[in-house]
Amino acid sequence: MGKAATTKARLQEQAMALFRQRGFDGTTVAQIAAAAGVTQVTFFRHFPTKDAVVFDDPYDPVIADVMAAQDRTLPALERVRTGLAAAWGSIPEPAINATRDRIRLIAGHARLAAGIWENNRRTEQLIVTALTGTGVGRVEARVAAGACLGGLTAALLDWASEPDGQDLPERMNAALALLGGQIGGPATAAGDADGSP
Numbered sequence: 001m002g003k004a005a006t007t008k009a010r011l012q013e014q015a016m017a018l019f020r021q022r023g024f025d026g027t028t029v030a031q032i033a034a035a036a037g038v039t040q041v042t043f044f045r046h047f048p049t050k051d052a053v054v055f056d057d058p059y060d061p062v063i064a065d066v067m068a069a070q071d072r073t074l075p076a077l078e079r080v081r082t083g084l085a086a087a088w089g090s091i092p093e094p095a096i097n098a099t100r101d102r103i104r105l106i107a108g109h110a111r112l113a114a115g116i117w118e119n120n121r122r123t124e125q126l127i128v129t130a131l132t133g134t135g136v137g138r139v140e141a142r143v144a145a146g147a148c149l150g151g152l153t154a155a156l157l158d159w160a161s162e163p164d165g166q167d168l169p170e171r172m173n174a175a176l177a178l179l180g181g182q183i184g185g186p187a188t189a190a191g192d193a194d195g196s197p
Contacts, residue, residue: 008046008056011036015053016101024054024109054102054112055119059095060126063087067130076136076144080127081179084148088172100168107160116157120149151179 014035018027029050033043047053067083074082091099106112124145131141155175159166166174 004046007036007038007042011038011043011046012053012056012098015050016098016105019054019105020101024050024105024112051112051115054105055115057119057123059087059091060123062090063123064126064130066090067127068134072134076131076140077147078180079131079136080144080148081176083127084152085173085176088169088176096168103156103160103168107157113157116153120153124149148176148179151175 011032015027015032018031018035022031027050029040029043032050032053033040036043047056063084066087067079070079070083070086072079106116124142127145127149128138128141131144132138136144152172152175155171159168159171
């Protein structure tokens with residue numbers, strides 16, 4: 001990990017520690033920078049806003065790479081579903097713990113909870129680009145990405161408010177399994193769209 005990446009990770013770690021201790025609104029950028037041993041200018045080199053510390057997701061590129069590697073004969077929705085499952089399965093345990101803390105913070109803060117949809121839009125665009133780059137139509141790619149990300153987000157926010165004993169990876173797998181039950185073959189979808197048998 002290079003110096004910039006190390007600094008960015010330290011800023012996120014210190015920010016999350018302060019958010020847990022003082023609350024999101026009770027923590028300033030100056031406090032985060034001081035805790036990480038850097039200046040506010042350095043903070044803003046890595047994050048445009050305090051909110052961005054919470055929403056920055058180092059796994060988006062992993063998701064895009066995994067998506068592009070899925071079996072191209074599968075329907076787009078299934079490719080997204082299995083790709084997201086593979087991406088979640090590749091996240092190491094320490095990162096899962098950090099993700100859990102971020103989700104709980106987001107779920108408990110009205111403005112951050114609203115911002116999760118903008119964050120999803122960026123992830124969706126990466127998935128759409130990966131799919132269309134392998135020949136999937138743009139609308140099909142957007143619908144598949146939107147359906148899976150929407151389902152995962154609903155499951156994440158529900159888990160944050162009522163964990164019911166499931167750990168985070170279990171909840172993700174359960175949500176993705178539910179989405180798998182809704183998938184039909186491409187021929188059926190095409191026939192429905194144009195009225196042909």
